[in-house]
Amino acid sequence: MPSLRTISMMGLILTCCLSVANAQQLRGEPEPLLLADPLTPAARLGHLRDAEAHLRAAGEDKLADEISRQIANEQKQVESLLSQKRRQLEALSQQIAELERLSGEGKVVEFECVVMKMNREDLGLLEDTAAPAAFVTPASLDLFLKDAKKQPSVQVLSRPRVVTQVGQPAEIQVGQEVPIIVPASAKEVSIDYRTVGLKLTLTPRRSVKAAGSLELETFFQHSDADADAGVKVGDINIPAIHESQAVFQTRMETGNTMCAVLPKGEKEVVVALIRLVDAEVSAKR
Incomplete structure (x- = not known):
């Protein structure tokens, strides 16, 4: 037969286990971290230009030149994308005009x-x-x-x-x-x-x-x-x-x-x- 002291220790251990279990149940799920909004091409170019200016001010011309070349490359990509979007918009405008014309024909x-x-x-x-x-x-x-x-x-x-x-x-x-x-x-x-x-x-x-x-x-x-x-x-x-x-x-x-x-x-x-x-x-x- 367990002694009184053993029974008391077992009760204390059980109480601690229940407290830990309750604490885990009460604690909510951690909220997910919000992702930062992706930079637009214009914002990205702005950050790169700022970085180039800071590097030149700090005397890091070599790094600044690399940033400058990166800016030039990304600027070309932006212009190419803009030209593509303009062509798509023009094509859509022509399609809309043709559909409008066809919808009116026959009246x-x-x-x-x-x-x-x-x-x-x-x-x-x-x-x-x-x-x-x-x-x-x-x-x-x-x-x-x-x-x-x-x-x-x-x-x-x-x-x-x-x-x-x-x-x-x-x-x-x-x-x-x-x-x-x-x-x-x-x-x-x-x-x-x-x-x-x-x-x-x-x-x-x-x-x-x-x-x-x-x-x-x-x-x-x-x-x-x-x-x-x-x-x-x-x-x-x-x-x-x-x-x-x-x-x-x-x-x-x-x-x-x-x-x-x-x-x-x-x-x-x-x-x-x-x-x-x-x-x-x-x-x-």
Whole structure:
């Protein structure tokens, strides 16, 4: 039978073991150490430049030169990476633009057009128009036309209504055929015919910069046959052709009117008023 002293010692040892076990259970798991944020290329180059400056200040030019070479190498890597990212961004931008274009194609667009010839001073808005010009306004096309018709020199050349699709050009041509001289060889010429008058080509595209808008490319051409300045070949009178043309890029919303102006001589202008009637015409039309 164990003595009283032995029993007391065993109890003391058991108590110590229980205390250690409880202490281990109460102690929490150690928190993981946080990793430092990785340096960006710019921050790394900054640290290297600081190190180079400190080494040179301490007279350690050899070590500073090594750091300088390392900086040059890393700078080239940064520039190469930047160039690569720019190319990727440009490629993505082109893909986005193409997807935007494809998503807009097939939508029907309707324009109302009026083409007029007038004296420059007959419309105050055009007094300073000495070169081809175009602008977009929310004003009504009918208001433009009403004011223009008050002037005696105004002559309406054409008033078409154009329906096309986004991405598809629509062409309006009004005029007459006149004979022209075409060189047949170094010493001979032949007679051909060409149309003179009005030519208007509208190409609407979906705007990638402004939602709900269209980018409209307008080719505007006007030509006249001048019999007085022409020549006679055999029994055929060949008139001189006076021609002016321009291409305009404008952004339009439904209801906007574009005014495109072509100078015609010193006093006259040819004006095309183009109103965006609807960018999604019903299929029933």
